[in-house]
Amino acid sequence: MARNYKACWERVVTTMMGVTPDRVPLIFLTSEDVAARVAGLTIREMMSSPEILAEKSIMVNDFLGGDGMALVANPYCGPFEGLAFAKANGRNDVFVWKDYTTPFIREGLLCQSEKEIEALEIPDHNIIEPWPTLFRAIAILQEKTGIGVDQFSPSLTWSSVQMLRGSQAYLDVRQNPDLLMKLCEKIYASQWNYYQAYCRLAGQPNFAFQCSYAFNQHMLSFEDAWKFEGQFIARFAKESGLPLIIHNCGFKPYHIELIERLQKEQVQVLGVNGSHPLDIDWWVEFRKKFPEITIMGGLHVSAEMENGTEKDVENRIKEVIQKLGSDSRLIITPTCCMPWRVPLSNIKAVAEAVTKYGKYPIDPKSWPTS
Numbered sequence: 001m002a003r004n005y006k007a008c009w010e011r012v013v014t015t016m017m018g019v020t021p022d023r024v025p026l027i028f029l030t031s032e033d034v035a036a037r038v039a040g041l042t043i044r045e046m047m048s049s050p051e052i053l054a055e056k057s058i059m060v061n062d063f064l065g066g067d068g069m070a071l072v073a074n075p076y077c078g079p080f081e082g083l084a085f086a087k088a089n090g091r092n093d094v095f096v097w098k099d100y101t102t103p104f105i106r107e108g109l110l111c112q113s114e115k116e117i118e119a120l121e122i123p124d125h126n127i128i129e130p131w132p133t134l135f136r137a138i139a140i141l142q143e144k145t146g147i148g149v150d151q152f153s154p155s156l157t158w159s160s161v162q163m164l165r166g167s168q169a170y171l172d173v174r175q176n177p178d179l180l181m182k183l184c185e186k187i188y189a190s191q192w193n194y195y196q197a198y199c200r201l202a203g204q205p206n207f208a209f210q211c212s213y214a215f216n217q218h219m220l221s222f223e224d225a226w227k228f229e230g231q232f233i234a235r236f237a238k239e240s241g242l243p244l245i246i247h248n249c250g251f252k253p254y255h256i257e258l259i260e261r262l263q264k265e266q267v268q269v270l271g272v273n274g275s276h277p278l279d280i281d282w283w284v285e286f287r288k289k290f291p292e293i294t295i296m297g298g299l300h301v302s303a304e305m306e307n308g309t310e311k312d313v314e315n316r317i318k319e320v321i322q323k324l325g326s327d328s329r330l331i332i333t334p335t336c337c338m339p340w341r342v343p344l345s346n347i348k349a350v351a352e353a354v355t356k357y358g359k360y361p362i363d364p365k366s367w368p369t370s
């Protein structure tokens with residue numbers, strides 16, 4: 001382990017509290033694709049034991065050079081929640097493993113009929129793999145690096161809806177809302193069980209990094225997104241008492257509407273993590289509206305990161321820090337997970353640019369010209 005992660009995380013926490021740190025923090029959303037490339041192992045090899053998973057996660061985080069400590073088998077309630085549902089229902093056949101990229105469930109096969117939704121078994125996250133392995137690996141990260149437990153990431157409810165019910169769910173919104181609601185309740189119960197098992201095997205997190213995939217304008221109306229996902233997010237925040245970071249990596253997110261509605265429900269929103277809108281000036285207006293919310297973004301993995309040069313990455317970070325970094329509450333976060341096509345040289349350029357331009361006080365006049 002090459003780095004002092006406790007000091008790195010202190011920088012992140014300081015920023016979210018609105019106090020100015022020594023420099024703008026940087027967090028990578030580490031996932032299976034980049035991990036396989038850096039660690040040189042297949043996904044299942046990395047996940048073969050909590051010890052190996054923790055060791056490879058530290059190796060990958062060291063390489064990336066961010067201020068967080070992320071498990072390289074992403075512990076959010078996405079693909080691996082699909083795997084847990086498949087196993088709990090005796091349907092391992094619907095899950096497709098990949099060697100060097102994120103595995104996924106074949107969508108819509110577990111809950112094709114009303115009867116299957118009624119009979120759907122909720123996985124016990126204390127027992128059903130890969131969750132115990134992932135949670136134990138997080139506990140090892142926490143023990144070895146002093147950080148790691150704060151990557152608790154529910155995904156209420158829409159990513160599970162899509163995995164279990166597939167595109168039929170969009171018709172259900174209009175044609176069979178009661179059935180869809182029944183499925184959402186089961187997903188909620190599963191993710192509440194995930195939370196309890198997380199606390200037991202990994203440790204108690206200080207906040208929830210909540211993926212809110214229903215909240216995109218091209219997918220659902222805001223009211224439908226609230227009905228089938230938002231109200232469950234609010235319920236979870238109230239029952240757990242955890243403040244939220246809202247992750248939404250969609251192209252037309254309802255960031256403002258969702259935050260306003262959650263605040264109306266007395267839910268504390270600490271941060272927002274997204275890449276869109278890509279226009280930095282939109283985020284300057286967002287900052288004026290929500291000065292107490294940390295912006296975690298600045299880079300889109302399919303824009304400069306994937307298709308640009310190292311200089312493009314540097315210039316984007318420079319502009320983001322210039323426009324959003326002066327008052328703290330900015331964390332550079334390439335969003336979302338980095339796919340295979342993102343060159344490693346561009347990933348390395350991120351940490352270099354944050355070090356070059358992110359030192360407080362932010363003073364563009366003193367920045368190197370090249």
Ligand SMILES: [Zn+2]
Pocket residue numbers: 247248249336337
């Ligand atoms: Zn995402």
